[in-house]
Amino acid sequence: MNVQHILIDDNNPEYRNLSIYRTGKVNRVLLEDKAYKIYSSIEIDAHDYAAFFHYGFPEALNHLPFISESNNGLDSWDEAFLHNSQLALMNSIIDEQLKSINPEKKEMILLGWQDQPVGVAYLRDLDPARFLAFLKALKQFVAESETEGYDLEFML
Numbered sequence: 001m002n003v004q005h006i007l008i009d010d011n012n013p014e015y016r017n018l019s020i021y022r023t024g025k026v027n028r029v030l031l032e033d034k035a036y037k038i039y040s041s042i043e044i045d046a047h048d049y050a051a052f053f054h055y056g057f058p059e060a061l062n063h064l065p066f067i068s069e070s071n072n073g074l075d076s077w078d079e080a081f082l083h084n085s086q087l088a089l090m091n092s093i094i095d096e097q098l099k100s101i102n103p104e105k106k107e108m109i110l111l112g113w114q115d116q117p118v119g120v121a122y123l124r125d126l127d128p129a130r131f132l133a134f135l136k137a138l139k140q141f142v143a144e145s146e147t148e149g150y151d152l153e154f155m156l
Contacts, residue, residue, distance in 0.1 A: 003119035008111065010046055020112040020122050022049050022076065026141065028150040031081060039150060042141045044134070049156070050124050051131035054109050058156075060097050064090060066154075080154045087146035091139050103129045 008015050015021055024044035029037065044052065052058070058074045066073040068080040082090065111122045145152055 003113075003121050005121050005123055007108075008046070008122060008124045016046075018122065021046055022156075024049050024052075024154065024156040026138065027153040027155065028141075028145050028148075029081070029153045030149075031083065031151045038153075042138060044156075047124070047126070048131055048134040050109060050111060051126050051128070051134075054107070054126060055097065055101055055131070057094070057097055060093050061090060063093065074154055074156065076156050078156060080156075082152045082154070084146060084149055084151050087142050087152065090152075091142050091146075094135060094139055094142075098132070098135065101128050101132060103132055 006015075008018075008021065010016070023046050025041050026044065027041045028039040030039070053076065058076075062073040064073075064082060064086045066080040066082055068075070068078055070078050072078060072080075074080045105128060107126045107128070108123050109126055111124050113119070113121045142152070
């Protein structure tokens with residue numbers, strides 16, 4: 001079978017409309033609030049979203065007791081909550097995962113494929129240095145959330 005390879009370009013609106021083009025968000029919330037309220041957020045762009053899953057962060061973080069409707073913990077296409085008491089441990093798990101990322105080794109990953117009507121493989125270039133900068137910002141967001149008493153909501 002002849003397969004066309006498409007490298008995802010974040011500046012191309014056609015690619016942003018594909019179901020494999022995923023972004024996310026982490027919100028500061030208070031689980032004990034009577035009404036749902038977001039106090040602040042950090043965005044996860046499509047590059048960092050793909051890297052987050054490629055480098056195994058959901059699997060590593062799922063050792064924590066996430067609350068989710070699907071009971072899958074931290075997973076794609078789901079939302080999950082993490083209590084404030086777990087945020088310091090979350091950052092230590094991120095620190096441990098960071099050790100496996102070589103900031104000099106750029107990678108091309110397969111995001112998804114289709115067989116019909118024609119064979120297409122959707123690829124993405126990953127820049128580990130860019131992802132590490134996102135993780136630094138995420139760790140700071142998590143640490144501030146812990147200090148300020150917030151819980152986290154992950155919209156993946």
